[in-house]
Amino acid sequence: MTSPWVSSWMDEDGKTVNGIMVIHDDLKNPKNKCQFDDCSICYKPWSSHGKHQLCSLQCGHMYGLSCIKKWLLQSSSSRKCPQCNTFSSYEDIILLYPPRICVAAHQKASSTRRFPFTKQGYLQFKDYELSRMIDAQKLQAYARKLQADDRDRMVIAIDQQVDALYLREKLAIKWDALKYAEELVLGKQMIDALRRLANPLKLRIDALERRACTFERRACTLGRRIDALERRIDALGQRVDAFESRVNFFCSMYMEHRTRLAQQKKNSKPRWRI
Template identity: 45%
Template sequence: MMWVFYCLPCGHLYGLSCIKKWLLQSSSSGKCPRCNTVCAYKDVVLLYVSRLCVAAHQKTSSTRYFPFTEQGFIEFKEHEWSRHLDAYKKYNDVYKRRVDVVEQQRDLVQQMAASKPQWEDLLARVVEMNQRAEKLGQQVGEQEGADAFKRQYRTLRRLNRALDKKYKALEPRADALKRRTNVLAQRCKAYEPNLKFFSEMYKEHLAQHKNNEPCSAAPSSNKH
């Protein structure tokens, strides 16, 4: 048995009644509800299918096909639940790694913040010595303790630069883990919407099949 799918230019599939509601009857700007791509009704593509194909979420798994039947819905539900559990497990793992990176960054920020008062004090002392030397017409190195302050200042400056370098080195990893957790969170939330989508498509195609059945002969109005 073949059913009809309607595909938007962005590639997302819906039933015709839903597309008409979104693109013709709705007061919205005519966008796909999933990706917000602007679409026009004239661009809708008609597809003939007999089952729903779901790409495998593991490299070792084969592609799954789910017919629009009651049994197909049960199998699809089990498949989606398995994907949901897998995504939830991965989400927890990635989230823990992300927390670890964020804590490392926070520790680095705290170390830089803790050294800031000492940094500012040494900088002020060096500036003061430079100004005093200019007034006295002396070299800064001729003043008592000037070299010691300079060495401390340079050491602390190198330390802060090293801490800042470590912090910036962690930023790409932190951003990547954040994006990964967002993707997995969306996958965890997709269980109910995916079941609803399959159910709506199943009901709509059943209705289409019913409408396409040949009409029975009308009862005769002649009386014998």
């Protein structure tokens, strides 16, 4: 958020106008916000080309290219969509070329608003700042709701991870007992019977290990999203709190401008000698 500043510009008639200029910062009304502007893994805007190009898996969920590649290559035995757990592979990635793309804040061309030092200019500035404050409050409430939903999902993912690890540990104890018994018994038939019991257990143990890793990655992703939303909430809170100080700044600069004009008018009057 950039603070307003005093400036001057030329109007349509070529006259110099003094007033306040502000940068129209990137606040969006929730009902106009595109639901597909951010990658759900890193929670940053994707691009129309390059490393973070918009892409999707066969299940339809969309991500930034670099993020989903890294996600799928982390574990060759557990390649699933982060959102729906559909089995996916690197070959399933489909590059997308949408008609519009959300641009990161630092890449946007800043648009400015001008408010002259007049009564009408003050009212327009106050209305503008009030509307921005209301938009920020709405977005803040929306971000808090998303954050609460993500916290609930993260708790569920952690519980699922703990359950998978607990079951894996129980099966691992049984598998260790079977392997130990296999070393003690004599006779090929008995050894084969123990192995027939042990091998399925090993497959289940490996599957539970992959399942626990999936839940762990999901919890980590949700944790990053929660942190990003917290930063968003803080930034919007600063925008809400700045309303009064920005309006007071306009009033202060307006009064200084009027005082300066009055002084200039006084100094420009001819002085008569007696």
